[in-house]
Amino acid sequence: MSAHHLKDLFLLDPSITFLNFGSFGACPKPVFEDYQRWQLELEREPVQFITKTGYRYLQESREALGAYIGCKADDVVFVMNPSYAVNIIAKSLDLKPGDEVLTTNIEYGACDKTWNYYCEKKGARYIRQNISLPLTTEQQFVDDFFKGCTPRTKLIFISHITSATALRLPVDAICAEARKRGIMTFVDGAHAPGQVPLNMTALDADIYTGACHKWMMAPKGCSFLYVKGEHQHLFDPLIISWGFQSPMPSHSLFLDYHQLQGTRDFSAFLTIPKAIEFMQQHQWESVAADCRQLVQTYAPRFCALMNTQALCPIDDQFLVQLFSIPINTTKPEALQQHLFDHYRIEIPVTRQDDRTFIRYSINGFNTAEDLEKLYVAMEEMKGEGWMV
Numbered sequence: 001m002s003a004h005h006l007k008d009l010f011l012l013d014p015s016i017t018f019l020n021f022g023s024f025g026a027c028p029k030p031v032f033e034d035y036q037r038w039q040l041e042l043e044r045e046p047v048q049f050i051t052k053t054g055y056r057y058l059q060e061s062r063e064a065l066g067a068y069i070g071c072k073a074d075d076v077v078f079v080m081n082p083s084y085a086v087n088i089i090a091k092s093l094d095l096k097p098g099d100e101v102l103t104t105n106i107e108y109g110a111c112d113k114t115w116n117y118y119c120e121k122k123g124a125r126y127i128r129q130n131i132s133l134p135l136t137t138e139q140q141f142v143d144d145f146f147k148g149c150t151p152r153t154k155l156i157f158i159s160h161i162t163s164a165t166a167l168r169l170p171v172d173a174i175c176a177e178a179r180k181r182g183i184m185t186f187v188d189g190a191h192a193p194g195q196v197p198l199n200m201t202a203l204d205a206d207i208y209t210g211a212c213h214k215w216m217m218a219p220k221g222c223s224f225l226y227v228k229g230e231h232q233h234l235f236d237p238l239i240i241s242w243g244f245q246s247p248m249p250s251h252s253l254f255l256d257y258h259q260l261q262g263t264r265d266f267s268a269f270l271t272i273p274k275a276i277e278f279m280q281q282h283q284w285e286s287v288a289a290d291c292r293q294l295v296q297t298y299a300p301r302f303c304a305l306m307n308t309q310a311l312c313p314i315d316d317q318f319l320v321q322l323f324s325i326p327i328n329t330t331k332p333e334a335l336q337q338h339l340f341d342h343y344r345i346e347i348p349v350t351r352q353d354d355r356t357f358i359r360y361s362i363n364g365f366n367t368a369e370d371l372e373k374l375y376v377a378m379e380e381m382k383g384e385g386w387m388v
């Protein structure tokens, strides 16, 4: 199916050049209809749905997700977003004064905040290990990263695909080395499901969170937290509710604790089988491969236009369906707004500490014309002095 035809399968405003799939994804029509079907079923018999049938549907959805990400259905629970999952772990993790959580200096800002908050409360240290950019090889990255490891390192927290810088990090190698050193690992895979194949068992991270509403294209508010069986007892739910000393316990305390969260609409969680079916029906793996190709074809041109250096080699090693073009600007917010208001291009200007980027995301409905349009806009804006 051509990119133009694929765009018809989404609800996106056709007048906008949508180059920001990375922020909140976008839901295809069949998946969104499935979502509304669940909501209708809920409203027709809320009591049965919220207390009985819904849990059976949740089980089916977890089974589909487990098969998709390579883990047992009972080792994964749905959460609203990755921030929620990070908060569950950071709040409960048994950190003593002086303990350290090792991370990189290119993590998502909100997650840095969560870890700073809980580390400060517990007297622990959150170590943002400096990563030299541009990245060169995976080995170089692993070596740089483990320079931050000490005998006090209790947990490694690392993005699978970074947000502002859009880099796929070698989390397999990081988890393997951490295992050798006996350090627990938590991978923030907000951008990974749907963009890279996942297998929890093979990766063998202790904890993993992923957003299903980004590249898996589920409706907003659908993400997951995976915790290896042996660690599940370590993490309290953020909301203590009927799952604690449950009058009707299931076979798993992990599920009781994290699924019973008071009255809520969990319809988004139930769309996972449909989202997976959508990807299979449209050969999404080959769609994604075409997208990666498009990302890489344009990356050097944009860097040349901005007179900047890419953050990694332009190949499959670190790049997936996003690319962050380094730019020099003094007005990042206004620049993003101008791209939208004047050119109708939806694209984020991202920041990591003192560096600024324009980050394009490519999904099946994007075309070379979209990137040409961005190129022309950036060329004009450069001429007008928006970037130097």
Ligand SMILES: Cc1ncc(COP(=O)(O)O)c(C=O)c1O
Pocket (backbone or CB within 6 Å): 022, 023, 081, 082, 083, 084, 107, 108, 110, 111, 159, 161, 162, 163, 188, 190, 191, 211
């Ligand atoms: C790497 C990374 N981690 C975590 C998150 C948090 O997602 P949310 O704000 O939906 O919880 C994001 C959001 O884009 C992200 O890019």
